[in-house]
Amino acid sequence: MARSPLAAFFLLLSLTLLNPAYAIKFALQPARFPGAKCIWNPVHNNALVIVTANVGPGANQRVDIEIIDSSAEKNVYLNKRNINAESRFAVTAHAEGEVGVCFKNYLDKSVTPEKGAKMSRIVDLDVDIGAEAVDYNAIANQESLSGLETEMRKLEGMLKELVDEQGYLKKREERFTATNESTQQRVQNFAWFSILALAGLGAWQIVHLRSFFKRKYLID
Structure with missing residues (x-):
């Protein structure tokens, strides 16, 4: 005690x-x-x-x-x-x-x-x-609190602030994580689109060149 x-x-x-x-x-x-x-x-x-x-x-x-x-x-x-x-x-x-x-x-x-x-x-x-x-002295006078009770009331208020701060930081972390995951997914989708676009462009170039060479009788 x-x-x-x-x-x-x-x-x-x-x-x-x-x-x-x-x-x-x-x-x-x-x-x-x-x-x-x-x-x-x-x-x-x-x-x-x-x-x-x-x-x-x-x-x-x-x-x-x-x-x-x-x-x-x-x-x-x-x-x-x-x-x-x-x-x-x-x-x-x-x-x-x-x-x-x-x-x-x-x-x-x-x-x-x-x-x-x-x-x-x-x-x-x-x-x-x-x-x-918060004016804890006014609260103490109004509620007839002792010195220790006033300090504990002040601690309670500060602890609540810490809990609120932790909750706020947690929400920010969740929001940043969701943003990072969304950005990563978009980058991945763009990479696959680039690969497919390059592959399609390469196939089109091969078909076009083969048709050109056939018209010029350079290949059978």
């Missing part, structure tokens, strides 16, 4: 290493017609994504945020204008792939482009996905 908390700690540590935190800090340059700067993170279907964006001060600049995914549907989860200071957003992924957090920094019309080139706003972005996005 004394070894259970220690084992849970090491298991939690190993699972935490498998779930890196996606945090980045960068300067966002303004423009009259700015391009989007997107930060992409891989996600699974139905995964919870918590985006925390801390936008630094900057006069005559407006920062907009958009959260999208890389699926064929190009889902747009959030589109918010003029975010300032710390903003926190929660979305749920609708497809396997990647979720992108995109920023645009618009320069006010009263500022010349030359002056705007020297301006920027600092964005501190933190993206939590899956089990990392």
Whole structure:
């Protein structure tokens, strides 16, 4: 019984290493017609994504945020204008792939482009996905869980993520295997077609040449 908390700690540590935190800090340059700067993170279907964006001060600049995914549907989860200071957003992924957090920094019309080139706003972005996005402290307070029970609940969430990841990788492996087998069959069919086509062409050439030589009385 004394070894259970220690084992849970090491298991939690190993699972935490498998779930890196996606945090980045960068300067966002303004423009009259700015391009989007997107930060992409891989996600699974139905995964919870918590985006925390801390936008630094900057006069005559407006920062907009958009959260999208890389699926064929190009889902747009959030589109918010003029975010300032710390903003926190929660979305749920609708497809396997990647979720992108995109920023645009618009320069006010009263500022010349030359002056705007020297301006920027600092964005501190933190993206939590899956089990990392769940507030287990709030769950513990709501359900009156002990410290060990909270850690076990967190382990359960991380283990579920690992199972989902293994299932996703298995499906990809099956899809790649089916693609390889289909490609191999097509190559094999093309090889047989090439052999039969060459054999037919060779037989036609022999018949044609034999007929030509007979017309010229070169052979009987």
